[in-house]
Amino acid sequence: MTRPLPDRVTLLGIRHHGPGSARMVVAALGALRPEVVLIEGPPEGDALLAHVRDLTPPVALLLHDEADPARAAFWPFAEFSPEWQAMTWADANGVPVRFFDLPAAVSLADEERDGEEPRAVVDPLGTLAEAAGFDDPERWWEDVVEHHTDPRGLAEAVVEAMTALREEFADQVDARTLRREARMRQGVRDALKSTAGPVAVVCGAWHVPALRDLPPAAVDAAALKGLPRRKVSGTWVPWSHGRLASSSGYGAGVTSPGWYAHLWETAAKGDGVARWFARACSVLRSEDLPASTASAVEAVRLADTLAALRGRPTPGLSEVTEAALAVLCGGDEVPLRLVHERLVIGERLGEVGEGVPRSPLAVDLDRLRRKLRMPAPAFVKPMRLDLRKDVDRERSKLLRRLEVLGVPWGTPDTTRTLGTFAEAWQLHWKPEFAVALAGAARHGTTVEGAARHVLVERAAAAGRVVEAAEVLNRSVGCEIEAAVTASRLALDRCAAAATDALELLAALPDLATTVRYGSVRGTDPELLRVALHGLLARGAVGLPLACRNVDDDTAERALAAVDGADDAVRLAADDAHRGTWRKALATLTTMPDAHGLPAGRATRLLWEEGVLDSSEVAVRLHRAVSHHAGATAFVAGFLRGSAALLAADPRLFTVVDEWLTGLSPADFDAALPLLRRAVTEFSASERRLLGDRVKAGTAQGGSRAEDWDEALATRLADHVRALLADA
Incomplete structure (x- = not known):
């Protein structure tokens, strides 16, 4: 049979990270002088409560699965969190304090089932605010709680409101919440057995109605029977105000942790609004924005006036924000966002002392x-x-x-x-x-030892040249000799087994970077350069064949490999191997059945290197556009990169321009995706340069600006309108 909670147990229903609730808890504990304090939280954290005095909030209790450390959970606390104030009060007064929520061993294991169980959809604050006629729950909370002066009356009012809510929404409480509350009742029973004196319970206000009566112990034991468990370890870690904000995705977060911290710190002084605007002025001045003392005084007056007009006991966040916008920021939202980030959200980061395990x-x-x-x-x-x-x-x-x-x-x-x-x-x-x-x-037990272990494992697991080269690059950057040796052997192993020229070439950029900067990192660059030249030689020989009769996806991969390999050759190859690479590009440009994308790109690279002059390039470009099949791919490959050289060469510009303007609407639509991808790589100034060239006409026989072709212009305009309509 259910029996009421003994009178010596006091339930303090709080809002997590609410300074008003924190003041209420401090006052209640001082008046009650309990012999035991129970706090909502995982029992595995009890052993870590002894280190409270070594912490500077905001901090968080971190508990993780020992078998899978990535499965972890945080329980954050700020200085204005009621739970934190309960911990520090108990520590200062030598009173035993315990966490009495569902164990983390169960919660972490239970995460696998959360997607299968419906969660509660009730928003207690939102519901109460709406019932009181407020459209903003935060504003309602400020008026009712943060500016409340009677802690005992506040505790009773919270219990009464939450009891009414639980009765109204009893069918919407999810199974996990019910399990948590069963465990909380078990914790209360244990506390009653351990002491004959007063017991204080600090928990979320939503749970208070479920703790006012105690059903038979067997009922709660049955609710918790058979739950999965994991072996858990934990510690304290620094937290930040930004991570306490609800905007960070933290479910129990508040919208304005920095503002709440300010309310907590200035509550006893009675000049919180004036101090707030003084801090806002300091933030603005730090960014060389004007913010005078006279403006701060005027902002205080405006905030007080707004609060009086709205019937609020003192200015809240909305009033100080509006006053700051109007007076300090001159109506400009940009400096106001700065104040919001620095003060309303806050940048404070907690600290964990050396004594914490x-x-x-x-x-x-x-x-x-x-x-x-x-x-x-x-x-x-x-x-x-x-x-x-x-x-x-x-x-x-x-x-x-x-x-x-x-x-x-x-x-x-x-x-x-x-x-x-x-x-x-x-x-x-x-x-x-x-x-x-x-x-x-x-x-490992050290950063270097752990990184070495990870890199050596990755080197052993590498199955492709690109993977081995990436591990080698990281090993050189980390300056771990054993990892460099392991990844170098992995590169040789993968290269020996590789038959795909594009795979070999794709590994060159990382390796070239490693070769160039190896000496800075203390690694022998000659050892790495030998590997680079070996991959380059094999990749260059196989490049032309790798581009024959391939589909568009493979062609894109080939183009990326050509670009990366060319950058690597310029960065780290010697003259002999640069010659080998240029020969491979030249072979690719003359191969008739090579895909247009890599062939066009190879032509462009040889032109930029001076291997091909403009006349030779114009002939190849004209030959490519004369053949309908593959013309778009060749031109798109050729255009990739900078547009400056193209705009400066009248002959090449004319060939591309005449081909483009001569396309039928259907062919233009088909060419558009590839051409758009090429043109988007041009800088804004290069696009303007090309536009000016089009307006002025080409230097060799092109149309002049004063020669207007009405029919051509009408056809182009109609086609562009059709494209825009389809989009």
């Missing part, structure tokens, strides 16, 4: 990070490295090794070309990297 790999990473003075920002931070400096070279090695381990703390900035000895990176530490780091711990 972590994997040896995580400890080694932290040691290297401090040694190399590398920050772990919660926002994107650019970093430029000079590989001639020992510290910068070590930083580059660390970032590349972490990338191999699936922890992309740094992303290479390919938009900036800094030269042979320089690299540009974008650093951005994300909390989920802690999961990847936990998974990588099985490969």
Whole structure:
């Protein structure tokens, strides 16, 4: 038979990450002086609660499956989270504190079944806000909770509201929630047995009605019987305000963690609005935007006025945002977005002390990070490295090794070309990297050892030349000698077995980069250059045959291989092998049954190298367009790349222009996809240059600007209208 909860148990229904709820919890715990505090969370985290004083929020409890570390879950806490305040209060007062939710061992195993079970569709905040006449749940929460001055009355009001909701939507509570609440009741029973004094329960307000009565213990035990379990390990990891935001995809997130942190920090001072605008002015000034003290004072007055007109006890986020837009930002949304990102969302990143248990790999990473003075920002931070400096070279090695381990703390900035000895990176530490780091711990106890293990395994598993070359390139970048040796042997093994010339050529770009920069990384470039020349020689011999009688998809692959191989030859090949490559391209251009795409591209490359002059190219181009079959592919292959040389050569321009204008509507439609792909590679200035050439006419017998062909213009205009209508 169900019996009511004993009076010595106090249920504190909270909103996760709500500063109003946090104030309510602190006040209630101070008044109750409980002998045990129960907090919604996985029991496996109990052993980690002893390290609360070593943490600086925001932080998260990370628990993962030991057999599959990628299967993990986070339980984040900010300073203004009610659960965090309960933990710190219990730690400061020497009161036992326990997590009493469903174990992570069950939750992680239960994820496989989540797609089979319907989840709750009730939004408690949204429903209550709508019932109160608010169209914005966050605004309702601010008015009712964040500006509430009576903590005890707030707790009672939350219980009453949630009880009414649970009665109304009893049939919409999902099975997982019911299992969680059964486990919570078991935790309450255990607490009642362990002490005769007061017990405080801090849990989501939605669960409070389910805990007010205790059914027979056998009922809850039956609900939890037979659940799958996994062996779980865990630790504390840094978190960020950005990851607490609901916009990050966090289900229990809030829309404005930075604003809530500000409310928490200034609640006792009573001047939160004024301090907010002072911080907003500081943010704007840091970006060289005007923001005077007088403007801040005027913004405070406007926010107070808006709150009074709307009947709100004090200005909320909507009022300070509107005042900032009108006064500080002059109605401009761009600086307002800056204030939103820096203050409303926030950039704060938590810290985890050295006393918190972590994997040896995580400890080694932290040691290297401090040694190399590398920050772990919660926002994107650019970093430029000079590989001639020992510290910068070590930083580059660390970032590349972490990338191999699936922890992309740094992303290479390919938009900036800094030269042979320089690299540009974008650093951005994300909390989920802690999961990847936990998974990588099985490969070794240090960053170097784990990366070496992964690269050697990849080299052994490589089955294609491209794969082996990619592993070799990464091994050189990581400067791990054993991995370089293993990947070099894998490259020889794969090359010996390869018969596809396009596969051999596709491996050249990575290998050429490795050859060129190997000396900077301390790797012998001559050893790698021998491999490059071997692949180039075999690939060059087989290239013409690999382009004969092939379909369009293979032709695209061949064109990409030709482009990549040509770049590699220019970058790292010697004169003799450059000659071998040019001979292969020349053979390809003269082969009658070669596909037009690679043949046209080979013609263009030989022209740019000076092997073919404009007259020879014009003859080949004219010959190609004279044959209806394959003309479009040849022209498209020839046009790939830059348009500057084409626009500067009147004869070649005339050949292409006359062929294009002479196409019938049906042929033009068929040619359009290939030609569009070629033209999209032209820069905006090159497109304008070609347009000017078309307007002015060609230098050799082309139409002049004053020669207007009305019939041709009408035909072209009608065809373009038809294309646009079909689109």
